Amino acid sequence: MEMVGGMRLAQLFNSNQEALFAEWFAQQHAIASRRGLVGEAELRNQFSQFVALLTDALGTDERVDFKAPAWQEVRAFLADMSSQRARQGFTPVETAMFVFSLKQPLFVRLREALKNDAATLADLTWMISTLFDELGLYTTEVFQASREQVIVRQQQELLELSTPVVQLWDGILALPLIGTLDSARTQVVMENLLQKIVETGASISIIDITGVPTVDTLVAQHLLKTVAAARLMGADCIISGIRPQIAQTIVHLGVNLSNVTTKATLAAAFVVALQRTGKSVAGVGAPDGARGGRGVRPADAHDSLQPE
Known part of the structure; x- marks a missing residue:
C-alpha cells in the first residue's frame, strides 16, 4: 500500500x-x-x-x-x-x-x-x-x-580584528586592547602577539589596556599569562593604560604585577621601550635662537630617533 x-x-x-x-x-x-x-x-x-x-x-x-x-x-x-x-x-x-x-x-x-x-x-x-x-x-x-x-x-x-598587533618601531610592538578580555579572546591575543614576535624578532611588546573598561582577577590573570608567553619567546612586556581606578582595583584584588613594568599611557610606555632598545627621541630642525626656548616649534620641525 x-x-x-x-x-x-x-x-x-x-x-x-x-x-x-x-x-x-x-x-x-x-x-x-x-x-x-x-x-x-x-x-x-x-x-x-x-x-x-x-x-x-x-x-x-x-x-x-x-x-x-x-x-x-x-x-x-x-x-x-x-x-x-x-x-x-x-x-x-x-x-x-x-x-x-x-x-x-x-x-x-x-x-x-x-x-x-x-x-x-x-x-x-x-x-x-x-x-x-x-x-x-x-x-x-x-x-x-x-x-x-x-x-x-x-x-x-571580530576577535582577530579587535586584537591588532602594531609594529611601532624596529624591535617594538604594541597591542591595543579594547573591550572585555575573556578566555577566548586571550587565546587570540596571545597567538597574534607571539606570531608577530616571531615575524619581527621584537624584544619589547607594549600591551595597552586603555580601552579595557574594567580589570578583575580574571583579566589580570589573562594579562599575566600573555606576558609570560611573550617572555618565553624572548620579548619583554610593558603594560600601559593603568588608570587610577584600575590601579586601585588591582591593589584591592591583591594581583602581583611587581615583575611587570606598567605605565599610565602608551606614550610613556613607548619612551621606556625606546630606552631599552638603545634609542631616544630628539628634536631637530629648530631655527637658530629657538633651541632651549619654550616657544612653539615651527611647522616643519620633526622628531627623529637617535641611538643613545
Whole structure:
C-alpha cells in the first residue's frame, strides 16, 4: 500500500507540475521579494530540482521514509538550499516555507483525484503531512546549524580584528586592547602577539589596556599569562593604560604585577621601550635662537630617533 501511495504521489507531481508551481511560486515570490535576493528564474529552477528529486525518491522508496538512503539526494538538496538561505538572510520560517508552501496545492489536487476514494485519500493525506513535516523540520535544523557556523565565524573574525598587533618601531610592538578580555579572546591575543614576535624578532611588546573598561582577577590573570608567553619567546612586556581606578582595583584584588613594568599611557610606555632598545627621541630642525626656548616649534620641525 505504501509503495502504491508513493508512486501515486509521484504521478500526482508529474501530472500537475505547472499548476503546483504556479500556486507554490505565489507564496515563495512574496517571501523572496521581501529579501530581494531570489528571482523568478532561480525559484523555478529550485522548484524543478526539488520536485524531480522528490518524485524519484517517492517512486523507489517502499516505506516513504525520509531518513532512508533513497532520500539522500533530497536531503542534500534541502541542506544546500537551507544553508544558502541562511547566508542570504532568510528566517527559519521563511526557509521552511519552501517545503510547506507545497502542502495546500497538493491537498487540493489530491482531493480532486481521489474524491470517490475516501480511504486512499485519507492515507495519502496523512503520508503527505508526515513527509512534508519531516522535510520542513530538516530545513530548519540545517538552517540553524548554518547560522551558528556563520555566527561563530563572524565572532572569530571580530576577535582577530579587535586584537591588532602594531609594529611601532624596529624591535617594538604594541597591542591595543579594547573591550572585555575573556578566555577566548586571550587565546587570540596571545597567538597574534607571539606570531608577530616571531615575524619581527621584537624584544619589547607594549600591551595597552586603555580601552579595557574594567580589570578583575580574571583579566589580570589573562594579562599575566600573555606576558609570560611573550617572555618565553624572548620579548619583554610593558603594560600601559593603568588608570587610577584600575590601579586601585588591582591593589584591592591583591594581583602581583611587581615583575611587570606598567605605565599610565602608551606614550610613556613607548619612551621606556625606546630606552631599552638603545634609542631616544630628539628634536631637530629648530631655527637658530629657538633651541632651549619654550616657544612653539615651527611647522616643519620633526622628531627623529637617535641611538643613545
